[in-house]
Amino acid sequence: MPKPAEVTLPSDREVRVTRMFHAPCQLVWDAHTRPELVRQWQSGYEGWDMPVCEMDVRVGGKYRWRWRNREDGKQFGFFGTYTEVNGPSKLVHEEYFDPGDVGGPGDIGGAMPVGDPCIVSLELSEQDGVTTLACNMTFVSKAGRDGAVSTGMTDGMEYSYGRLDNVLDGQQSGAR
């Protein structure tokens, strides 16, 4: 099993996630740029389906992802535009949070800066068959970053996370 993801805060408007994968760079790139592959690993949040996974990966192309809660049918997601596409090593997009119908004060999306994009920059590099992924997310403001992660995004996932906790062990195969 590869080393777990690392999260750092390089500046007060950024979050950086790094992770290694035992796979060639091209394959990790494909898994991030081909919608049928993206859907396979982005749709595994326990209790959530991913009914929308549309991606037009080219500069100026749009993408849209949406998750739907199996219990109550509520949805949220992300959408945006690709601003740099340089396969298989760099992919940059502007990401907007789509609160769908799960939003509401204290609920998912409550403090998410809906109008402000987050610049998501994905960089891949390969050495000896191991690909290092670095995903840098830059928010327009520090409050945007903290708001996004403390309520919008993580709670969006956290919504199902309580349930995920119960099935964490050995759920890897079941999650796909």
Add this chain to the structure above:
Amino acid sequence: MQTAERLNLTFAALAHPARRAILARLATGEATVTAIAEPFEMSQPAISKHLKVLERAGLISTDVDAQRRPRKLEPKALEEAVDWIERYREIFEQSYRRLDALLEELQAKPSTRKHTTR
């Protein structure tokens, strides 16, 4: 104060290297403003300003009863910030584990692998 709001203050407080250094100093025990200021090439008012930011974020507190009003670390706010990062990390890690499995699957069946040029 809501969690998000409190975290905003915490991360704003942690964003400055001098304030992180102050926290590191206080991690070794309580200290007076003069003692805190000592290793820094900074005026006492500047240090006081940083202390105020840290205190507002709940990262430190002032013992008002003691003479010379020493500052001490309040670990709870820091723990909350660490928890926040950990939660964020776990969410990524969960989806990356699924990506591991997918990549493994794709490598096991190279014949079904198609490459797009972009």
